[in-house]
Amino acid sequence: MDTLIGQGLVALEMIVDPGSFQRDRVGAKEFTDESYGPGAVVGTATLDGQTVTVIASDAEAFNEKFPVVYAGIIGMEEGYKMASAVYATLAADVDKPAAQKRPLVLIVDTPGNGPGKVEEIFGMNKATGAYQLALAEARMAGHPIVAAVVGRAISGAFLCHGLQADRIVALDAKFGTMIHVMPLTSVSRIIKKNIEVLEELSKSNPVFAAGPQFFYQLGGVEALVPEIEGLRGAVIEQVAALRAAKAKGEATGPVGRAALGAARGGRVTRPQVAARMTAEFAAVADKYRPHA
């Protein structure tokens, strides 16, 4: 097996306990309409014996109602279906203490968000925004969320399905794993910079180029998985580590990755900006207190 691109469901079965995946059921919620957001696969499985919610994209599915949605694209129905699965997960564990909330596993292989006219008329931006807010809420409620990038994690679709996770693991680039906003060739054309120059700059600065290794340096993914067989172990390991990290109140998710980006030397300006603004506000904060 040299790639998992377009095989999100294969990856799903490899990661969860064999034969445990129950499609279309999350807690009390059943997703009964097969034609609704068919590119979004949601359900419940066990992972090393623990109940988990799984959300993935099916690259084979085609949305008859919204013809721009195929090949794993997240359209309006798909985005809201994924958001619903997260809210159903929150509802299922609402009475459990934070430490016992079930994990969510996101299998990431998606090339984009629905780019059509009907999508703009009705507001595609809300669908992808809704899913991100749901994930952020679940993460903050204590659910460990691990994203496994097994194929394509492209731009807005990665923001939607991946970047709100507590932790992200990505399969090594040798399996064709793609993480980017745009390929460097397109960036080169649009910003009118020579591709050789960009490639050279990418050796010392990871913000320009496409690929999981650059996102690793930026703290955009926590870990790279060198072999496909290692995916399951990597996800199990992250869930366990997250339970411990959350119990200690350590930063995870986008805040955790910002710190990681600084520690790995990939995003060093970000903390300087934050520190400067915090100091500047502290100096004037009295002016903005009541009765000042």
Place this chain on the structure above:
Amino acid sequence: MPNWSKLQTRSFLESSARERALGLVDEGTFTELAGPFDRMSSPHLVALGEAVEFDDGVVTGVGRIGKRPVFVISQEGRFIGGAVGEVGGAKMVTTIDLAVAFAEELRAANPKIAADELPLVAISFETGGVRLHESNAGLLAHAEVMDAFQRARGKVPVVALIGSRIGCFGGMGFVAAATDVIVMSEFGRLGLTGPEVIEEEMGKDEFDASNRALVYRTTGGRHKYIMGDCNFLVDDRVAAFRAQVAELCRLPVADFEQFRRIGSAALVEKQMRLVALAAEMQPKDAYDVWRRAGNNDPAGLGDAPVDDFRKQAQRLSV
């Protein structure tokens, strides 16, 4: 420093990010944070040999409206289309974080503090999303802003203002959708995929990106008002945006949930009903949806003065 009273009469569309920031809050109350004198510009643009701005194209700071501390983020479309990179993204996130921390501090000091003495965040969007010159850092910054919004939920209201030249697209399109309240002028545009990309995807027959009227009625303020995607449609003046924010400033944070479009299971259910309508109607044009909402003469309504539009427009309900 521009004259504050003069700023109020200015077109919001024509105003720079700094003018919008200054004009939004009470006269003389704005303190810029990480302003141009700090020279926090993008190291990545420097590496590319590109020109930088010392504020990285986003003005951040704090002012007051009445008693309320108002934290402001204002994007400048004239600098690389308002696109967000590492520094600009960090400025956005830190502004929200400072507002949340300040709210918590004020509440801890006085649990009975009045609602209108607690912070609010106002974001004047003018952006196409990720800055391609530093695309990876820009993408990660978007995720941080979304996360900061969720952390601000129930603590600090976040208000989006959209009425500038570039509109609000790309990843920032869903960032704006995730705020509590959206205020637009008829010249504001909000969406995910910009018109040129739709044309490329669907062909010029389906969507002609050079057709300004078509572009505006697909993503413009009037359409978003009918769809319920913007809460308030205001005149294209700095004073009009300011007046709307000032009115919102009187509300306690809990009251802001009523304005939201997304952010809960119930709201997602409601959006799914809208999507079902989209599937059923398969509209060829935004005006089809206006008609469905009960507007019998969409073209007439689209051309009417904005004041008449506000009085006459029927908003879609599902």
